[in-house]
Amino acid sequence: MLENIKNPNDLKKLEIEQLSLLSNEIRQVLIDKLSNHGGHIGPNLAMVEITIALHYVFNSPYDKFVFDVSHQSYVHKILTGRSEAFTDESKYDNVSGYTNPSESEHDLFEIGHTSTSLSLACGLAKGRDLQNENYNVVALIGDGSLSGGEAYEGLNNIIENNSNTIVILNDNQMSIAENHGGIYKNLQKLRETKGECENNVFTAIGFDYYFIEDGHDLNSLIEIFKKVKNCKKPVLIHICTIKGKGLNFAEHDKEKWHWNFPFDKNTGESKINLDIDYNELTGQYISEKLKSNSNLVAVTSATPSVFAFNKDRREQAGKQFVDVGICEEHAIAFISGIAKAGAKPIYPVYSSFLQRTYDQLSQDLALNKNPAVIIVFAGSVYGLNDVTHLGLFDISLLNSIPNIVTLAPTCKEEYFDMLEYSLKETSFPIIIRVPGGKVLSNPNYKCTGDYSNINKFKIEKEGSKVALIGIGTFFNLCEKIANELVTNYKIKPTLINPQFISGIDKDLLRDIPKNHSLLITIEDGIIDGGFGQNIASFLGMSNVKVKNYGIPKSFPDRFIAENLLEENGISKKQIIDFIIKNLQIKND
């Protein structure tokens, strides 16, 4: 059937019974692609019927759909002319994992972060009203996303705007892991009473409210959607679905099957063997530390998997583990409060989501100098490569915030040594930026457990002519470059591991001009506003030439890390060529 559905109009020609067959077919297509390709499994399997019913009743792209996070938009893509990207293996990567206006006029926004859909939809509705247009604006948000403050802000202003905005709350009783927070008490009560309980946050703030008990029943969905279509005021439809619906093991272990690598569709067994990574190592480490220090508490904003804090570890941690829900802003203020009270919070978070917290980092945490610990994961070209989840911005983001000490370890041993130190520090907040790529061990690393000499760079090898500052991930590359310069060019460079990226070692840098004519920095992020530029600026009046390597300000999408690096001159060969060329010019 899917072959004949080139756009939503083709769908509208079908009888409701046929829609049911179609939903089975789509579910099978999803399972086939996902088991071969990986992706968001649970969220999309839950959305099959809702999406079919939406496209059956509403008229996209005239009517506007906004998907929260948009990781649940696969069925929408299938129904809007992009089914081949799900049925034809050679075309799998023709579509992104999120809505993408460059793919289709049915996609309104590039979205990947949580809790934004209601605010964006509210804006669409306002823009529509100003122009006296009449289309429906429909926002789809999962129960997990409802923990984010931006969602609440969106709900409030949708009511204020008081015109057609249809909020679909897809309640599968799960965030990525289980839900946490007061709002979920109300959702539970609403489910238990089939939407009838009087105490209802949505009606309390002004929504017309509908409840659909079975979000996989096309008849109920279509009935209610028809009812609210062209409504003149804000409506919220609370729909219960089953995450992973139709895939046995995904229904059973919803957390594991939120997103996954390719798998055997019969057994669920993963087709990928992963090396042990910093996530798992961090989980082991924190789990052990919690046992010996009852004042220590691990905090996550709904992504316990970032530090491999699986159910066992969470249960074992008990009160020493807190999942605050998807609300990074709260998380930062929360850990600031914990640290102020004299306990020790440790908060592992993806680089891309740390972006949500600039003001909380600055005001709630840094200004108050409370000694919380934050671990930043996937802050690297080797991290997530979807344009919505890039880990390239955090160095620049943090660069202007006073009072926070940011550490950039270069290997496993240094990372855990810095972690040890951070848990003991009582005077200021510390951020540790986990290196990108595979776990790198340096058994010779001299652990000191002490990084209190702030901004003191570490000279690994003293040399002359050229100094190499390799930051975090790229120290290893600098080391290789240094070795090759010695071996092949008889140049012995100075090799520096700065360790700190929240400030510069002014004494060390002042000495650089004495016997170097060139200084190179390589950082794992955007150059603009980054760490290297601090050094270029500081040495701006000196005779030393400075070259900052990094990624130029941009939003690269679904790139291959090595290609992106090479495009920007970041490979051993390119950098050695650059050094040789410029040292020769100097010698002329």
Add this chain to the structure above:
Amino acid sequence: MLENIKNPNDLKKLEIEQLSLLSNEIRQVLIDKLSNHGGHIGPNLAMVEITIALHYVFNSPYDKFVFDVSHQSYVHKILTGRSEAFTDESKYDNVSGYTNPSESEHDLFEIGHTSTSLSLACGLAKGRDLQNENYNVVALIGDGSLSGGEAYEGLNNIIENNSNTIVILNDNQMSIAENHGGIYKNLQKLRETKGECENNVFTAIGFDYYFIEDGHDLNSLIEIFKKVKNCKKPVLIHICTIKGKGLNFAEHDKEKWHWNFPFDKNTGESKINLDIDYNELTGQYISEKLKSNSNLVAVTSATPSVFAFNKDRREQAGKQFVDVGICEEHAIAFISGIAKAGAKPIYPVYSSFLQRTYDQLSQDLALNKNPAVIIVFAGSVYGLNDVTHLGLFDISLLNSIPNIVTLAPTCKEEYFDMLEYSLKETSFPIIIRVPGGKVLSNPNYKCTGDYSNINKFKIEKEGSKVALIGIGTFFNLCEKIANELVTNYKIKPTLINPQFISGIDKDLLRDIPKNHSLLITIEDGIIDGGFGQNIASFLGMSNVKVKNYGIPKSFPDRFIAENLLEENGISKKQIIDFIIKNLQIKND
């Protein structure tokens, strides 16, 4: 009576009748200081009885009070050993306008941004519980602050934490201006039913709820506070107060008297005559523009005064004005949606509050390239000087975000010319950074209404030896320096107004080394991660020396702008001396 109250213990010795007299005395003290000194009037007059009752019932600093925004903490300061800063004119400035741990152990955090108190308090409670301590944690939040998502996130996690946390909701039915958003429908219903209506967002998410109809009645306050003291689970007390209570004109025009300059306490007349400023000019401009363009909409996040959008202008604007409440994050997504729908949003905002939106600027707006317009006010050393409201960070903050074009006008004419252009641009978001200090007119400025040649710097005067890049506020200083170099030193520098600060003019900069040996940048913000560093980095391999002027990464508090600038070498004399000294070295 106040003389005998050196700390909260002295308060506890009084009879309730005496407390009532004390409240009158404190109110008079507040009015006296505020009329001489200026400050937050309405919020503090509303909090007199609540604060007295809190200190009467609870035991600060053992029990912990967290004030949202903390602009309503004056009475708390008076009762905790700091009354002289309110009664003795020579000591007025011994205290800041916000809670400040360096002033007193009764102050837990430096706070100035909205909606953070619940999250911070939740952290304190968690830290307390981990250490098996038993103090009360009390968070005080105004109804206005409840529109911010971080407050909602805090409410949710307080319930999750499920131990003693007492939330005091001070409901004076006002934000800075009037409230906007769905949540206020529920507050209204609760007030109308004296807290009895069944639909109650606070009980819905799990709070024990108390309602106090008269927040100026000490008996009711003390009774309920005693009841909830040492509670074992989260409690919310909804207290109705009158903003500006006890000062007739402040009760009458609550918006005007939220904060004010010194005034005549009998008439309310201002003691300060203000020059016309960019705020007022912007209000006039937008008000006119709205009339001629029905697709244009002015958006504020609860600070209409930032563009002098008083009641008359708001009413006149009708649907073309939206106050979203205190939620900057939502505001950015909202304007992105409006622009996507084809209408034109314009969002004036304080620099300090733009900090809350890094992720929304990046993901919701920039990634989607929707042509919204943002005007940044007080992004300057000449802006707000409280450490919690600094306008020094936005240049660095924006520096790493792709796709946004940021313009830095240097005078009134250029500012409005850029605004004209921004309203016509349909391809990308534009941020305009209003210059700091007094309005500067340059009647010779050639308005083009076109800034679509992105990152094209403007050479105001061609010269040699030294190039001066004066950004926004500081272009005028560079112009003066240039003139003096010509007059007194026979050096004719190149003078550049970059106009764009979201990118650099590579062609222009590549030519600089041809006949300059020194380049100076001066920007109105933190150097680290700022605009000047982009230039230092770009010219890092050239023979030109680069000196970046700005404020080093720090949190200066209640500074005098000229002093702060001079400390950092930013004065005409200092910069000329620097130039002369360094040009001579070059000539040696």
